[in-house]
Amino acid sequence: MAPGATISSTSYYKLYFHAAKHPHQPVNGVLLGQQVGNVVKVEDVIPLLHHWTSLSPMMEIGLDLAGQHADESGLKVVGYYQARTNVSDVGLGPVGEKILQRLQEKFKDAFGLVIDGEDFGTDKAALIPWIYIAESSQWKVAPGSEAFTPGSAYQLASIDLPTSAKDYVKQGLHQAFGDFDDHLEDVSIDWLRNRTCIPFEA
Amino acid sequence: MSLSDSLQKLASYRVNNSRASQDVFKKGEALLKAGKAPRDEEGWAFLEQLALAAIDLDRLEVAEICLQKLADKFPGSPRVDVLTGIRMEATQGITPVLEYYNELLLQDPTNAAAWKRRISVLRRARSVDKATEELIEYLDTFYTDPEGWLELADIYVSNRQYTSALQALSHALVLNPQNPFTFVQFAETAYSASDLPLALKMFLLAIDMIERDLDSPESTPPTGLAFRTWWGIKLSTRHLLEGGPSSPSNTSAPKNLKALDVLATERILSAYKGKELEYQRRLVEGWVVRK
Numbered sequence: 001m002a003p004g005a006t007i008s009s010t011s012y013y014k015l016y017f018h019a020a021k022h023p024h025q026p027v028n029g030v031l032l033g034q035q036v037g038n039v040v041k042v043e044d045v046i047p048l049l050h051h052w053t054s055l056s057p058m059m060e061i062g063l064d065l066a067g068q069h070a071d072e073s074g075l076k077v078v079g080y081y082q083a084r085t086n087v088s089d090v091g092l093g094p095v096g097e098k099i100l101q102r103l104q105e106k107f108k109d110a111f112g113l114v115i116d117g118e119d120f121g122t123d124k125a126a127l128i129p130w131i132y133i134a135e136s137s138q139w140k141v142a143p144g145s146e147a148f149t150p151g152s153a154y155q156l157a158s159i160d161l162p163t164s165a166k167d168y169v170k171q172g173l174h175q176a177f178g179d180f181d182d183h184l185e186d187v188s189i190d191w192l193r194n195r196t197c198i199p200f201e202a
Numbered sequence: 203m204s205l206s207d208s209l210q211k212l213a214s215y216r217v218n219n220s221r222a223s224q225d226v227f228k229k230g231e232a233l234l235k236a237g238k239a240p241r242d243e244e245g246w247a248f249l250e251q252l253a254l255a256a257i258d259l260d261r262l263e264v265a266e267i268c269l270q271k272l273a274d275k276f277p278g279s280p281r282v283d284v285l286t287g288i289r290m291e292a293t294q295g296i297t298p299v300l301e302y303y304n305e306l307l308l309q310d311p312t313n314a315a316a317w318k319r320r321i322s323v324l325r326r327a328r329s330v331d332k333a334t335e336e337l338i339e340y341l342d343t344f345y346t347d348p349e350g351w352l353e354l355a356d357i358y359v360s361n362r363q364y365t366s367a368l369q370a371l372s373h374a375l376v377l378n379p380q381n382p383f384t385f386v387q388f389a390e391t392a393y394s395a396s397d398l399p400l401a402l403k404m405f406l407l408a409i410d411m412i413e414r415d416l417d418s419p420e421s422t423p424p425t426g427l428a429f430r431t432w433w434g435i436k437l438s439t440r441h442l443l444e445g446g447p448s449s450p451s452n453t454s455a456p457k458n459l460k461a462l463d464v465l466a467t468e469r470i471l472s473a474y475k476g477k478e479l480e481y482q483r484r485l486v487e488g489w490v491v492r493k
Contacts, residue, residue: 023258024221052359057393057401057437058430061489068485086326094362172224184430187423187473192482 002131002142003109004153005033005040005079009161010198012125014045016165017174017197019083019115022050028096029179030063030103031079031113032070039153040078040109046192047179059099062180067106069192076107081127083115090114090128097139104132112139123163129154173197205238213244216251226255231264246272253285257292265289280306284315291319296327314344321353330357341373348377348384355391364395365450382411386431393438398446399453402438405431406456423472436466436490 011031018027029047033040046069048062063077070077080099082092092100092112103110112130119126125148133140147154156162168174177197178189190196208229215222230252233239240248253268269289272282283306290299303320306313317340324333334357341350351374358367371388378384389404412428413419424432439462442455449455456462467490474483 023223052356052387052390056390057434058390061433061437064489064492065485068488072485086328088326089328093360095360098362184433185426187425187429187479187482190478190482192485 003038003040006155007042008157011042011045012161015081017177018047020169020174021177025050026084028082030066030077032075033078049181051181079111081113090116092130223255223258280313348374367391382408397450398438398442399449399455400451405434432469439463
């Protein structure tokens, strides 16, 4: 059985800020963490792109550097996230699958999180987990009870994260958030850590 | 911020085609409430901009006010009609919205904005095939619209049909031969299509366009698009030196690959200066020397 996952506050805030900053564009990035027993603990997120989110040259470089950063932090790249332009589209799409295939080479249970635009901005987690089903060689929405609700194998570090993330966005904290695309425009943007954006004890 | 500063900021967003919905809404609504909306020609552009921002932020009551003022001033204007359609998209289903745009196009088949909205609605409804078909038809009539070609390329790229994407981008290049962004986009798509020599050629054309006006390019660290382009040059030369796949377009790689690779490394590292960037520089150094 595929492992479940828990998403740390920092990780949740980061992917939330990333999507909130670019409501009209697709965004993507990677999840960093480690596997403990049958749970993948996602401890950090590195935002990659918001211009052209295909498996582009910049994606390749971003993934390499994110991998090096994970090594330095004693973590692994355990998954991938994306939000698509079309809010109701929660599929991985050909590009998402391609990127996950690549992550699987280094972490067998790599999984995807697609931000659900319909639920984004509510008190729900608004994340749909995708896992690889070896028997049918297909990527599918993780089976079982609705993810990020009580009893699911997928949990947030704290149940009120969506609400507090929404409040932080209201305060405009996400405006300073930067991804690898931003870093390629302005080298001083700290896309690997985003420390100015996550100043609180997350 | 004073009212005239706000107005200036809003005008600069319009010129730069920057949506910045939250800021536009905040400044624009304040101006509207204070009764300080500009009354000259610029006032109509202001109302259109504020309406769009209000729709983005789901503040439809403000959008309504703007739309009403615009409709009173310009009854039957295609531009206002399309804005009304965008307002409909926010609350109504796909079918009535598509019908509305059909209606507009029956009245005026040359209403390019209505065409493009219709295509965008189809794309969102995940009728990608239909959207592609209509976009191609649209470009038959409005060949000189580079945005249309970029959108078509985007549809192909999201389906990983890179060769078709390159064809669409080549039209955008012809129409926009001075725009280095289009060249970089072409280069990145060629890279995704595994045509490394073609990617490198386009990255080099782009960097030449961006840096040719610098007084001493070799001593000025690259910024903005130049920085991204140097990364693209570095990645392409690295793979070509490793003996990458042959070029589907039969483009030949430049002879001086080694020198280009060294130059690209220098250019990239020159941007990582100072204590703040020490950690990033170390990671990047690790990346550039990797075999």
